[in-house]
Amino acid sequence: MPIEPPAAFSLLPWDSELFGYPVARLAPEGLRPELFPATLEQLRGQGVRLAYAQVPWSDQATRALLDGIGAPMVDRKVTFGKALTGGSIPPAGVEAWQEGEVSAELEALALASGHLSRFRTDAQVPSHVFPTLYKAWIRRSVLGEIADAVLVAREAGKLAGLVTLAQHGPVSEIGLVAVADGCRGQGIGRRLMAAAEAWSDARKAGRLEVVTQGENAAACALYRSAGCLVVQEQAIYHVWMEPVG
Incomplete structure (x- = not known):
């Protein structure tokens, strides 16, 4: 044959x-x-x-x-990765999203996470694609279809940030990461990364990975500050x- x-x-x-x-x-x-x-x-x-x-x-x-x-x-x-050694402690002020539905605040954070997405920056992409894609991403994450956890940070009773996680064998993958407008520069991103690492350690993952845009200087700086190294660029x-x- x-x-x-x-x-x-x-x-x-x-x-x-x-x-x-x-x-x-x-x-x-x-x-x-x-x-x-x-x-x-x-x-x-x-x-x-x-x-x-x-x-x-x-x-x-x-x-x-x-x-x-x-x-x-x-x-x-750009793909960042970090080897995990276990034993990290969950930071205060970050919790699992317990509601079965996506709130307007959570949806807004999901959209903010993709502000440099190619589906937003390419002018030839139809305007409905980016919001539809990211709204579906957070909805399916909350439903457990494409994520195993949605962790959120709160400040003064309002959502200040989110991170979604999915475990694939020994690798824990971050999907969406965002900090709300007005809450940046307060260490919330570092708390979310610490929470992601603690969540991964608790599930015996040996590695944490996250993908971002090379143009996203703030995200790249956050991941480097959390001890992640660049493992692939495409x-x-x-x-x-x-x-x-």
């Missing part, structure tokens, strides 16, 4: 429904220079209007290929097949 060649891209049903037209993710095979023109033709043939490309930051050749067709680089995706491109009108 002949071996099927690797797929050049994969269609993304959830993203396609959200955008209102076919969206795909390019595979490394589809980004090979000798195959890339054919990949673009296949995408157009299936009506795809947007394809995501995720490339190692150091892969200058593939980045030049995407730059050459005018695809915008929409994110410098360039994210949006390959538009045609102008969005």
Whole structure:
């Protein structure tokens, strides 16, 4: 039986429904220079209007290929990681979100966490995509579909910050992190990180990881201050097949 060649891209049903037209993710095979023109033709043939490309930051050749067709680089995706040794103590003032529904305050924090999201900064992305995506993210986190915990910090009875966590084997992953306007510079971000580490330690995770945008200087500084190191950097491109009108 002949071996099927690797797929050049994969269609993304959830993203396609959200955008209102076919969206795909390019595979490394589809980004090979000798195959890339054919990949673009296949995408157009299936009506795809947007394809995501995720490339190692150091892969200058593939980045030049995407730059050459005018695809915008929409994110410098930075992954931070920290080895956990156990025994950390949960900080005061951070608790698990106990309500079964998302409040307006919690939703506002989720939206604030994505202020530099590529779905917000790319002007070609339809305006409804970013808020719909992040509202779904926090709702599904609270329901336990994509997160195992939603931790919140409170100040004077109001929500001051949030962090969501999901454990995948020995790795605990932070999803959303945000501090409310008017509460920044008060150490709340550090408390949330300490709470995330304590939560992970309690579940015997050996590692804590979090992803952010390289342009998010405040987030990068927070993660470094918590003892996290950069373990991976990637360039994210949006390959538009045609102008969005």
